[in-house]
Amino acid sequence: MRTLTLSIDGSDVTVPEGATLLEACKKAHVDTPTFCWAENLTPVNVCRICVVEVEGARTLAPACSRKAEAGMKVLTDSERVRHSRKVVLELLGSSVDMSLAKDFAPLRQRYGADPKRLAGETVAQPVKIDNDQFVRDYSKCMLCYKCVEACGTDAQNTFAIAVAGRGFEASIATEHQASLGDSACVFCGNCVGVCPTGALMFKTEFDLREAGKWDESRQTVTDTICPYCGVGCTLTLRVQDNAIVRVTSPSDSSVTGGHLCVKGRFGLGFVGGRKP
Amino acid sequence: MDLHPINALATDAERAAIDTVLGPPLADTTIPAAEAKARRTFLLPALLGLQTRIGHVSEGGLGYACRRLGVPPAEAFGVASFYALIALGERPAAFAHVCDDIACKAAGADQLCAELEQTQGKPAHLHHRADAPKNLKHQATWAKSPCLGLCEQAPAALVTVARASPVEQSFGHATPQRIAAALKGETVERPTLHLGSHGPRKLLARQGCLDLDAYRAAGGYQALRRALELGPEAVIREVTDARLVGRGGAAFPTGRKWEAVSKAAAHPHYMVCNADESEPGTFKDRVLLENDPFSVIEGMTVAAFATGSTKGYLYLRGEYPLAAQRLERAIGEARAKGLLGTNILSHRFDFDLELRRGGGAYICGEETSLFASIEGYRGEPRSKPPFPVQSGLFQHPTAINNVETLVAALDIVRDGAKAYGTGTKLFCVSGKVRQPGVYEVPLGITLDQLLQLAGGTEQPIKAILMGGAAGTFIGPEQTGMTLSLEGAKQAGTTLGSGVVFVIDETVELTPLLRRIAAFFRDESCGQCVPCRVGTVRQEELLHRLTRGGADRPRELALLKELGQAMRDASICGLGQTASSAIESATRFI
Amino acid sequence: MLKAVRRGAKLYVVDPRRTSTCEWADGWLPVEVGSDISLSNGIARVILEEGLQNRAFIARACEGFEAFAQNVEQYPLARVTKETSVDAELIRRVARDYARADRAMICWTLGITEHHNAVDNVFSLINLGLLTGHVGKWGSGLNPLRGQNNVQGGGDSGALPNRLPGFQDVEDDAVRAAFDAKWGRPVPPKKGWHLTDMFHAMERRELTALYVIGENPAQSEADARHCHALLNGLDCLIAQDIVMTKTCEMAHVVLPATASFCEAEGTVTNSERRVQRVRKAVQPPGQARDDIEIISELSRRLGYELGLPSAEAAWDEMRSLSPMHGGMSYRRLEQLGGIQWPCPDESSPGSPFLHGRLWADPVEGPRAPFQVVHQDPPVEALDADFPLRLTTGRRLDSYNTGVQTGGYVSPLRQRETIELSPVDAKMLGVHPGDTVRVSSRRGNVTVEVAIDEHLKPGLTFMTLHAPDQVDVNQLTIDATDPKSGTAEFKAAAIRVEKL
């Protein structure tokens, strides 16, 4: 494997050819925030939280998708980088409900972002509940494209959803807003699995949250293998009060790459449905 | 592909509209994925086929297009909802797009719109929200539009009547009466175009040559002959020596671009002409496309020869119906006379080109977005690198050039780099000058000289927008600046796409700034956070700022902070420049 | 597979029905049901005719080539096209692409194995792998895609009539001796019955007691009426399951068990021979007990004290007796995210592919034999009384007899239907949603009609997912492969009548 050397914040790192700046940063032990990037999806580089400064470039570069080049000089914590990351956090925080986005609060702290400064129009809208498997609350959608990629060529190849509309009005949609049941959706839930903001949520989880009963302190998380076909997908079962409330799969699993089908994801009702 | 069909069925008229574009359907309705991949590029033409002939894209129509092309319905919907000219709900067949952008606003577009409201009723809000209720029916017969590229005849309108043989016309000096006539399908006269120059005309030398004989008589196709004699390398050398830079706004050296494509290992290579001209205040390409279509075709052919491309696309903005008709005719004639196709001018050189029309999206002028649009995807730009010369249209090496760049190359190739000198450039002078129009001037004259050519102003100048909405405002004290790349840099502004939009003391600046902010908000593709949300926040801040009473220093500082992040962190030029004009104008408000 | 296709791999799909996979394929071979051997032999003949076989591999690692070559000589494309209905040029293309590929893989599911000549079908595919040398290498090989999460593990651990754990021959004295020593009891020295043998034995009243663990034969067996009669005739039927299945309802004793994948500890083995851990995540309901506990308790009452071993202890015992599992401690299974057998000791990383020995110099172990196999159509031919071919299968959101998948509401699931081709539907004068009677020589059901516009005339399709609603196995035939014991679920002759 051919390698190349570049400088990250003044220290040299050597990475394989074709590596991204994100990988180089990781190698240099520089923690780079990401929202729209995931190891099991093709980078779309749209959220821009990962931007870094490449010496000599007019604009900042997205670390998640920019390829490292020999001799590049990269700054990950310069004034410009911190500023852009802060404003991106403020833009997201002021327009999207990021309350369930896991990394959001710590990042706000880290970059001193105050979304209230940029308060204005938001994407708030009613929750879409059209099936028993999962709900779509696009008030929480930061348009990271992950669900579209998971539904498309990165995993499911079903293409039930796409980004529609343009600009601030862009949103994730089926054709002419058909309900998921009327669309091509096969309810694999791979979109739910990759959604970073909780916009896509298991119906079980949604109902518990609505009822004020969702309580992570009472939950356990256990990896096991799907009871159905011979692929042998790893299921991560989140259990509260002896009921399975969410099913995911580790994105680094060699068998699943994080993706499942409808049976493993949503078809475990028989476990709790048995009469004692 | 294994498509999940849309249940709604297409009407016979909808099928006919799509079949007109795609040809008659084959018996087998399922399309293997590989074949679907190849057909994807016809998605936008099919959708526009529906739009122009039916007047909107219904569920059934969309479903039929998807079946014919093997495109998943959700993706096709994502594409359809991207374009402003495509309506997703039913609306009247006759529809007017009335420009209320900068030049038209300065020429009384707001008054025109108010009058139209009296006669035509309220305008439709062409929002790009995809979650409009299903089967929505609009009654409105018109909507406000961004710049239509007719700024010298402001205020302008584009009127379309959907039917089997569609009527589309765009015209300036719009009045409620002229718009009403056009909505009835009547032909509306266009005012005569004003052209001017400082010194001999080169780019504008062949205006009005609409058929091949006239074009040849005016010296047409001499450049191609010379190019074929010289060979590709020598052609590129001439263009490089002439230091021609792109006229689309980014001012990249054309010779370097051609050379990179000609040397790219992957084949085929593509030659794309960017005729999406949508930068508010820009109309020079329209003048070339409408009145000198063969120059554009010859320019593309020369560029294709130099870059080793056998296939070209001419991507024309959807709002230029007259240019479309004339180009279509000219392409047909060139093809019939062997100037496109195989063994052109008896040389071993094959090249043909396809005219593609846009669907109403400023962003599709950005090169990578334009490729996505031709390929049948949403017009979303992508990060560069890789650059188009390595991976452009269909992921192949692509030379993409602005219309004017290609026409300028003709003179260089025909007469040689030496004779070309510093070359000329077209400027789109609009607003409060006595004679708005397109002016061809040698680079190096002053802005004052250009303004004099345009008859000067009646009232004292308040400000001049240079380079379009993505450019900057300069003050009256700066009119001594030199019109050249260096001169613009010195003056802290840009020539961009050649926009010189002049406002005098009679014009209010605030509504124009708000219009510019709204423009970027509307035209952002929506992909990246700094631009998608940033353009909204910028508009909000501007409103607060111009309403007065706000904490002005704080709002100004925020505007600046926002602008910095948009410039630094946006994916493409739209987001990167969306704050430029507004920031430059805050000193005037 | 789609990932590979996206990276440039070619994909050909052999299936009587046009599935979604076909849409991504470079070619779809719509074979007649039960014409697989003709197709394989035809492909082999093209490969030989064009000299595309891997001569070196055949010479070094195989045997029986001459007889095989002679046999496939009888399968010229003219004949194969007639028997399979597949276009000759397409067959030629598949043959060339498969033979010329740097690495190529044949994957199959029940379309190959649910036939009366299942094993011959598989042999015919193995022949192609040997002919081209696409075996024993990474990215190549012959790949049966398993339909259950532990069908592989069941066989691996000895749930076969003739095998002890690790596929060791039960009739091999040396093998048995190790087990005898460990267990302190002699292992019966003769192989037992497989499922079909058992039903025959029931018929002969040689088998009168049956202990069924986690199966639902009352609904999953072909020719259901016949099967019910036999189960009802048993003196003792014990059913151990996690839900009250039809079989449980018929049983004399029901032992409620835990859902092993989430209420107990253990391992399962997937299609790629990867042994992975299942773990307890929820408490079982009511009196349900762990399988190990039930068996231990049963054993104790039968007079043999097993104690109450943990799942890990049971596994470790098996590792000590089954060489291919030797290195798979729980600790290592955790660490490596599962291990593919064989994994003889704790230094082995497991085996991503098998039969690499065929490429060793010289070849290790016995040569790989070509098999002479002949086209043999489905047992039940179509005739005037039963003119349509019924083939059965699964749908994405459902599983087997629906015992588990019945437990969730799937927006994809429609009512069970019989899928007809547009041509047949028109001939029968039926429309989607109409109710029809479907009969075979063994029984009949009533069901709603659906139309699959890609089905070829003469072919119909149903699933076994909703036996309570439409008991498809009333129709299927129990013609069974003598070697594998699998019934010909894929090919019955039926008649459809409008009601």
Ligand SMILES: Cc1cc2nc3c(=O)[nH]c(=O)nc-3n(C[C@H](O)[C@H](O)[C@H](O)COP(=O)(O)O)c2cc1C
């Ligand atoms: C938002 C945006 C819109 C653009 N629109 C146009 C356009 O309408 N016409 C054009 O020629 N170039 C446009 N460009 C510039 C093109 O991306 C590209 O630089 C140009 O077509 C290259 O041709 P040139 O080198 O001949 O100028 C636009 C760029 C951006 C960022």
Ligand code: SF4
């Ligand atoms: S559940 Fe699966 S098929 Fe449905 S939208 Fe999500 S990813 Fe696509």
Ligand code: SF4
């Ligand atoms: S729904 Fe979730 S995964 Fe999809 S774009 Fe929105 S935030 Fe991303």
Ligand code: SF4
């Ligand atoms: S900068 Fe704006 S137009 Fe460009 S990619 Fe980002 S959102 Fe789209």
Ligand code: FES
């Ligand atoms: S993580 Fe890089 S742009 Fe989103």
Ligand code: FES
């Ligand atoms: S046409 Fe109205 S601003 Fe250009």
